[in-house]
Amino acid sequence: MLILLAVALIVIPALTYYGTTALFFQTSKDVATGKKPPTIPYLVPGVFHTFSIAFEGAPKLFARLLNEYGGFAPFTVKVGLKSFVVLRDPKHVRRAAKASEVSFQSSTATREENKPVAFLVNAEGQKNGSPHRLPIEKYLTGASLTSLCELYASKLSSNMNDKMFQTDSWTQIEDFWSFFQQVLTRCSIETLFGSAIFRQYPGFTKDYWKYQDAAEGHGLHMPYPLEPKEHEEHLEKLLAGVEKWFKTNHSGSEFAKIGSGDPDWDEHKGSKFIQESDDGIARVSSERERAMALFKIILSSNENLVPSAIWSMIEILRKPELAEHLTDVVYKQGSSKAGGYNIENITALPLVKSLQREISRLRIAREMTYHCNRQNVPLDTHYTLPAGSIGIAFSQDIALDAKSWAKARPRTVEKPLEVFWAERFLIPGKQKARSLVETGEFSLEGLEALEPAFGGHQDTVLSNEYLEAMQTATLAVLLKEWEIQLCDPEAVDEAMPLLREKAFGAVRPQEGIAVRIRKQAWDTGGEDGGQILLRWKGNPGFVQTLARLGLLEVYGKEWLREGIMWAEVQRCAIVAEGADEVGVAGLEDQQEAERIIAGLRWIGVFSGDKANVVQGNILDILCARLEIIMSFGPGERDLVMLQHKFVVEWEDGSQETFTSTFELFGDSHGYSAMA
Known part of the structure; x- marks a missing residue:
C-alpha cells in the first residue's frame, strides 16, 4: 500500500506536468480566434501554482516565468481559485485597463489595506x-x-x-x-x-x-x-x-x-x-x-x-x-x-x-x-x-x-x-x-x-x-x-x-x-544668502545705552498709558541729561554713537509710533516692539552657531588646536533654533 502511494506521489505529478506542458504549447500554437491564454505547466491538479508561489514568493516566481515563457505571453498562472493572466504586449495592457476596473495595488498591500477608501x-x-x-x-x-x-x-x-x-x-x-x-x-x-x-x-x-x-x-x-x-x-x-x-x-x-x-x-x-x-x-x-x-x-x-x-x-x-x-x-x-x-x-x-x-x-x-x-x-x-x-x-x-x-x-x-x-x-x-x-x-x-x-x-x-x-x-x-x-x-x-x-x-x-x-559653504554675498543676525562687538555698548535710557526698566510706571508714542516714552524714561540724539548715546566716539543711534532709530525709540503698553513696564513694551520688528518673514528661519577651540599641549611640548563647531537651523514652519 505504501509502495503504491509512493508511486502515485511520483507518477501523478509527473503525468500532470507532462500533460499540462503539452496542452500549454498546443494552445500557444493554435491559430484559433478568441482563445483563452494557455496555463503554465503545473504538478498538482487543483493546487496548480500555489506551492511555487509559497516557495519562491510572487516577485521571483513571476520573474522566472517571464524568463522561461515570456515569448508565449499572454499566459495564465493559477493560485488556488484565482487565475492571473500575465500581459506583456502594451496593447493588451491598454485594452485590459480600459475594459476593467484598474487596480494599481501597492506591492506591499493586504486585503484590508486595499479596501477602497x-x-x-x-x-x-x-x-x-x-x-x-x-x-x-x-x-x-x-x-x-x-x-x-x-x-x-x-x-x-x-x-x-x-x-x-x-x-x-x-x-x-x-x-x-x-x-x-x-x-x-x-x-x-x-x-x-x-x-x-x-x-x-x-x-x-x-x-x-x-x-x-x-x-x-x-x-x-x-x-x-x-x-x-x-x-x-x-x-x-x-x-x-x-x-x-x-x-x-x-x-x-x-x-x-x-x-x-x-x-x-x-x-x-x-x-x-x-x-x-x-x-x-x-x-x-x-x-x-x-x-x-x-x-x-x-x-x-x-x-x-x-x-x-x-x-x-x-x-x-x-x-x-x-x-x-x-x-x-x-x-x-x-x-x-x-x-x-x-x-x-x-x-x-x-x-x-x-x-x-x-x-x-x-x-x-x-x-x-x-x-x-x-x-x-x-x-x-x-x-x-x-x-x-x-x-x-x-x-x-x-x-x-x-x-x-x-x-x-x-x-x-x-x-x-x-x-x-x-x-x-x-x-x-x-x-x-x-x-x-x-x-x-x-x-x-x-x-x-x-x-x-x-x-x-x-x-x-x-x-x-x-x-x-x-x-x-x-x-x-x-x-x-x-x-x-x-x-x-x-x-x-x-x-x-x-x-x-x-x-x-x-x-x-x-x-x-x-x-x-x-x-555647502555659504556665500552671503550672493543673492541667495540668508538674513543672518550675529552678536557683534558693539552689542554690550548698545545694551548699555538702552539701560542708560531707562528702556530696560522692569518696574511699573504710572505715566504709561494706552496710545502713548515711543518718542514720549523715551523722553519720560530718560535718566541722562540732554535729550538730543548724540547726548542720548552718551559716547565720545562719534562713529560708535552714530551706529547706536541708527539702531535706536530702527527700533523706533524716536518715532511717533504708538507703543504697545504691556504689563505697565518699559522692558515689556520694548520686548513687544522687538517681537514685531524682528519676527521672521515668510520662509525665514534662524541659525545658531557655537564654536569652541581647545588648545592641547602634548607631552613633547607641541601644541595642537581642536575646533568644535555646532550649527543648527531653525524651522521656518516650527521651532526656532534657539528654542
Whole structure:
C-alpha cells in the first residue's frame, strides 16, 4: 500500500506536468480566434501554482516565468481559485485597463489595506445615505502644494542640520540607502501629520520599513495561508500608533482648524490636508477604518517617493556632469525668500521631468492588476481575457521591452534600456557648446501605450503632482545645501541591482553605497544668502545705552498709558541729561554713537509710533516692539552657531588646536533654533 502511494506521489505529478506542458504549447500554437491564454505547466491538479508561489514568493516566481515563457505571453498562472493572466504586449495592457476596473495595488498591500477608501480617492464618502464632500484635492495643487513643498524642504533641511555635518570636513555615511530612507520617511510623515506622532511613537519610521520589508510581494490578495504573519504583526502595531495619534490630537468633532486664518501646519494636528481628510474620514468610518485610511496616506506618500528620491540622488552622483548641471539649475532657480526654493519651476524643467520618468522606469518595479469581473475582454484577434480572471502586468517588464520602445520612438533606445539615461524622454534641441548634458523639450508623445513603465498612472490617494514635487524638493535641498560624493564609484557600479531578478517589489542596491557629506559653504554675498543676525562687538555698548535710557526698566510706571508714542516714552524714561540724539548715546566716539543711534532709530525709540503698553513696564513694551520688528518673514528661519577651540599641549611640548563647531537651523514652519 505504501509502495503504491509512493508511486502515485511520483507518477501523478509527473503525468500532470507532462500533460499540462503539452496542452500549454498546443494552445500557444493554435491559430484559433478568441482563445483563452494557455496555463503554465503545473504538478498538482487543483493546487496548480500555489506551492511555487509559497516557495519562491510572487516577485521571483513571476520573474522566472517571464524568463522561461515570456515569448508565449499572454499566459495564465493559477493560485488556488484565482487565475492571473500575465500581459506583456502594451496593447493588451491598454485594452485590459480600459475594459476593467484598474487596480494599481501597492506591492506591499493586504486585503484590508486595499479596501477602497472612497472618501479619499473620490473625495466623497457616504453615511446613512447622505453624501459628505471632502474637497481635499485643493491641498495637492497650486499654492497649497507649494506651501507643503516649502514645509517639507524646511523639515528636510532642519533634519539634516541636526546631524551636524561640517563645512570644512567630510562625514562618511556607510549606507546611503538606509540613512536617507529614515531621513526622508520621517520628513515626509512629519510634513503631513506633524511632529507629535514621533513623540508618541518614536520608532514609527523603523517599524514602517520593517512592515514594508515583511510585506513585499503580498499585494496580490493571495490565499490567506500565503500571507506572512510577521507582516500582519507590524501592520497592527503601526495601526495602533496611528489610532493613538488621532485619539490624542484629533479628538472631538471640531478638531480640524482649516480656516483661512489658521496655520497651514500644526505640530500636533498636522497639515490642513490631513486635518480635513481625517475630519471627513471620522464622519463615515469606524476607528479601525479611520486608522487604515490614514495609514494608506502614509503608504502612498512614502512607498514611491522615498525610493525614487534616493535612486535619483544615486544616479545623479554617478554622473558628475549631471550633478554639476542640476546643482547649478537649483541655485539659479532659488526663491527670493530666504532659504526658499522654486520647487514648481524646477519640477517643470524638461530635464527634471525626464529624469523622474527615467527613475520610475528603471528603478521602480510595480505590478498592475486589471480585474475582469463581468465579461470576456478581447485582447487581440487570437486571445481573450476570460471573465473572472485578473490581468497582471509588470512595469519593469514593459520598461525593458526594446522592441516596443523602438517602435514607439526610436530616440528612446539610442542608449540601452538597461542603463540609466536622464535625457531619455527629451526631444533634443540645440545643444550648448561643450555641454555634456543634453537639453531639449520633454515629451511623452507616442509613448502612451508604455506609460505603465514609467508611472503613468494616478496614485490612489496622493496625486502624482504631489509626489513629483516632493521628489524635486528632496533633490533641491540635498544639491543646494550639501556636497555629497560617492566614496567608491566603481563599487557603486557593482552594487547596482540585477534587472529581471524580481518581477516587482523593492529595487535596492545589492550592497551598501558609501558616500561622504559636508555642508555647502555659504556665500552671503550672493543673492541667495540668508538674513543672518550675529552678536557683534558693539552689542554690550548698545545694551548699555538702552539701560542708560531707562528702556530696560522692569518696574511699573504710572505715566504709561494706552496710545502713548515711543518718542514720549523715551523722553519720560530718560535718566541722562540732554535729550538730543548724540547726548542720548552718551559716547565720545562719534562713529560708535552714530551706529547706536541708527539702531535706536530702527527700533523706533524716536518715532511717533504708538507703543504697545504691556504689563505697565518699559522692558515689556520694548520686548513687544522687538517681537514685531524682528519676527521672521515668510520662509525665514534662524541659525545658531557655537564654536569652541581647545588648545592641547602634548607631552613633547607641541601644541595642537581642536575646533568644535555646532550649527543648527531653525524651522521656518516650527521651532526656532534657539528654542
